[in-house]
Ligand SMILES: Nc1ncnc2c1ncn2[C@@H]1O[C@H](COP(=O)(O)OP(=O)(O)OP(=O)(O)O)[C@@H](O)[C@H]1O
């Protein structure tokens with residue numbers, strides 16, 4: 001479980017997150033939705049210790065990110081909005097192996113996990129491809145593969161449908177759903193598009209650095225969406 005406890009955060013003078021409290025349970029598919037600038041990415045960056053609370057605490061399966069930064073981070077993968085920057089090597093399989101080799105795995109161990117990961121995402125056919133030759137949708141899956149290979153329990157997807165065409169949008173949402181259902185990965189989907197909530201079980205709505213709704217998706221209504229500045 002990810003626990004956000006009385007989280008306050010400021011980059012400079014003003015608090016961007018104001019007393020955020022949240023629990024994300026294992027195996028959940030949760031969407032965090034809010035208008036531009038509402039603090040979604042800032043909140044999610046706390047989940048994998050990219051940011052540390054100014055006040056309050058983040059606890060990942062009992063590990064406080066302030067005290068156990070490295071071990072807490074291992075549990076949470078992050079697919080960034082600008083996922084292209086996450087891809088370091090030009091050949092797909094080398095890129096996916098990179099994090100594993102950094103962990104000290106042998107070539108054999110790493111390539112086994114790379115193959116498994118490519119299978120899970122059904123992208124074996126591009127294993128030897130040059131990343132620069134791939135479509136945006138394929139690049140996104142390569143970035144995800146790099147994250148997935150590290151076997152995180154939780155994965156944050158930061159606005160994964162932005163900049164994709166309709167077909168790739170629905171593909172990535174289905175991939176996220178399958179990882180959640182079949183691989184027991186807790187999916188944390190950040191978005192400002194209502195349609196992206198299709199497969200989410202729970203929804204969290206953010207406005208001006210605060211959570212204004214946190215419940216099962218079915219309870220979300222137009223009044224809340226309007227308050228958050230989203231089109232219901
Ligand atoms: N590195 C930074 N330094 C200073 N302020 C920042 C920084 N990153 C974000 N902010 C500010 O924090 C606020 C919340 O930004 P954040 O990126 O978390 O919002 P968001 O909900 O993810 O928005 P979007 O949907 O546009 O991605 C905004 O006012 C933003 O300008």
Ligand SMILES: [Mg+2]
Pocket residue numbers: 040041042158
């Ligand atoms: Mg953002």
